[in-house]
Amino acid sequence: MARKFFVGGNFKMNGSQKAIKVIVDDLNNAKLDGSNEVVIAPPALYLTQVRDTIQAPVEVAAQNAYFKNSGAFTGEISPEQIKDAGIPWVILGHSERRSLFGDTEEVVADKVKAALDQGLKVIACIGETLEEREKGVTNDVCQKQLGAIAKVLEEKDWANIVVAYEPVWAIGTGKVATKDQAQEVHADLRKWLASTVSQSVADATRIIYGGSVNGKNCGDLGAAADIDGFLVGGASLKPEFIDIARTKK
Numbered sequence: 001m002a003r004k005f006f007v008g009g010n011f012k013m014n015g016s017q018k019a020i021k022v023i024v025d026d027l028n029n030a031k032l033d034g035s036n037e038v039v040i041a042p043p044a045l046y047l048t049q050v051r052d053t054i055q056a057p058v059e060v061a062a063q064n065a066y067f068k069n070s071g072a073f074t075g076e077i078s079p080e081q082i083k084d085a086g087i088p089w090v091i092l093g094h095s096e097r098r099s100l101f102g103d104t105e106e107v108v109a110d111k112v113k114a115a116l117d118q119g120l121k122v123i124a125c126i127g128e129t130l131e132e133r134e135k136g137v138t139n140d141v142c143q144k145q146l147g148a149i150a151k152v153l154e155e156k157d158w159a160n161i162v163v164a165y166e167p168v169w170a171i172g173t174g175k176v177a178t179k180d181q182a183q184e185v186h187a188d189l190r191k192w193l194a195s196t197v198s199q200s201v202a203d204a205t206r207i208i209y210g211g212s213v214n215g216k217n218c219g220d221l222g223a224a225a226d227i228d229g230f231l232v233g234g235a236s237l238k239p240e241f242i243d244i245a246r247t248k249k
């Protein structure tokens, strides 16, 4: 089954109107052919700027959303508001949300459900810490995190989900997972989807890798059978993101 290669750019809390204009102009001038699915996630303040200026075949994602659609939740943005702003994607469960802002497995699941209920498409992030990898429980941890999300979904929901495996020890460290390390986890997750949800969901769901992806390592990683794309952090702010967006499977 051919899965459309997916390249996401997570700008995190970086950028300014000016800097983001440069990134959008570069993407607009890059003549991307749309063969890969490309999504960029600026900080929330700049979502509508990117929405209004991107002409390239690139969609926009919010970096987070709450699990309620309105109310006394100072500082939060809701899936309904993201939808209202014409933003089709949202990243949920990023390890920084989990470790720094207290997003538990249950909160991430509630956020995924609330986003899907509003018709948003979701990049759902999972991944183990260095300690968990060294203890040999990587697959258990990833299955548990994805299982918490699967528990609140119906089979049809998976059509709007991209799973991002982002080992915490590779995020922002320059210590990219080897192709074999990433492939092993992706293959295990695909097997887990087949046994837990269905073979068709396992075959169709894009499982993308994130953690120190750059223009030099994207080709090798992208060649792995079960790596269906990337969620790029630091390099999404640099011109090399265009090279990553052009990765040929």
Ligand SMILES: O=C(COP(=O)(O)O)NO
Pocket (backbone or CB within 6 Å): 010, 094, 166, 170, 171, 172, 173, 174, 210, 211, 212, 213, 231, 232, 233, 234, 235
């Ligand atoms: O967190 C990441 C990856 O970040 P880096 O590419 O900077 O490791 N993606 O969401």
